Amino acid sequence: MVRTCNDFQQVQPQFKFGVLALQGAFQEHIHMLQNISQVSSAIPIRKAEQLETIDALIIPGGESTTMALIAERSGLMEPLRKFVRDEKPTWGTCAGMILLANEANKVKKGGQDLIGGLNITVNRNQFGSQIDSFESLLHINHITTSSDDLFPAIFIRAPIISSINSSNVEVLARLEHDIGETDASSIVAVRQGSLLGTAFHPELTNDDRIHKYFVQLTQDHYNTGKGRNE
Numbered sequence: 001m002v003r004t005c006n007d008f009q010q011v012q013p014q015f016k017f018g019v020l021a022l023q024g025a026f027q028e029h030i031h032m033l034q035n036i037s038q039v040s041s042a043i044p045i046r047k048a049e050q051l052e053t054i055d056a057l058i059i060p061g062g063e064s065t066t067m068a069l070i071a072e073r074s075g076l077m078e079p080l081r082k083f084v085r086d087e088k089p090t091w092g093t094c095a096g097m098i099l100l101a102n103e104a105n106k107v108k109k110g111g112q113d114l115i116g117g118l119n120i121t122v123n124r125n126q127f128g129s130q131i132d133s134f135e136s137l138l139h140i141n142h143i144t145t146s147s148d149d150l151f152p153a154i155f156i157r158a159p160i161i162s163s164i165n166s167s168n169v170e171v172l173a174r175l176e177h178d179i180g181e182t183d184a185s186s187i188v189a190v191r192q193g194s195l196l197g198t199a200f201h202p203e204l205t206n207d208d209r210i211h212k213y214f215v216q217l218t219q220d221h222y223n224t225g226k227g228r229n230e
């Protein structure tokens with residue numbers, strides 16, 4: 001039988017998403033994902049075996065030191081590193097982005113366990129205690145198209161990306177204004193292949209454009225022939 005374009009549109013793949021649910025703002029991500037059409041399921045991830053059942057993962061905001069500690073104790077740290085090494089789409093928001101970074105500054109004494117994968121250096125708690133949290137409108141590559149549809153980014157004890165350490169890392173967003181001592185144009189969102197990092201919390205807004213972008217990245221990733229969970 002000859003298949004038409006329409007036939008192919010009808011067999012859109014459905015993807016299984018996981019959100020690391022050890023600590024932090026995981027439920028909000030799950031809700032947002034559940035409302036996106038290509039997402040067949042969005043489940044909380046607490047055990048290594050569950051990672052084998054999903055196509056893509058979000059590591060939420062929270063406290064990166066606590067999350068790393070619980071991940072280590074639950075035997076999840078190494079499986080998480082493998083998930084990222086296997087190039088499965090992974091998005092870290094805030095603390096999640098810190099965990100996905102290859103290097104982090106201002107870490108607590110004795111260092112901090114990271115999952116790694118994103119070839120960036122992050123500064124934890126960049127904005128200090130004086131500016132604990134704030135909201136800022138951002139231009140985001142591939143997501144916003146004009147000054148009328150900027151993304152409302154919520155920063156909570158957020159990191160920034162202090163350096164990009166590979167030409168494979170694309171800068172998606174920078175601060176538009178100085179915030180305290182932190183200069184405008186500091187990098188706050190990046191992409192490296194199917195890894196995504198945002199210093200802010202899109203799951204705490206009503207704007208699901210970055211979630212949809214991540215779902216699209218996942219779809220593009222598996223459309224290039226990478227094996228997925230049926």
Ligand SMILES: NC(=O)CC[C@H](N)C(=O)O
Nearest residue numbers: 061062063064094095157
């Ligand atoms: N909102 C957040 O995820 C805060 C991140 C936190 N300051 C950390 O270092 O892990």
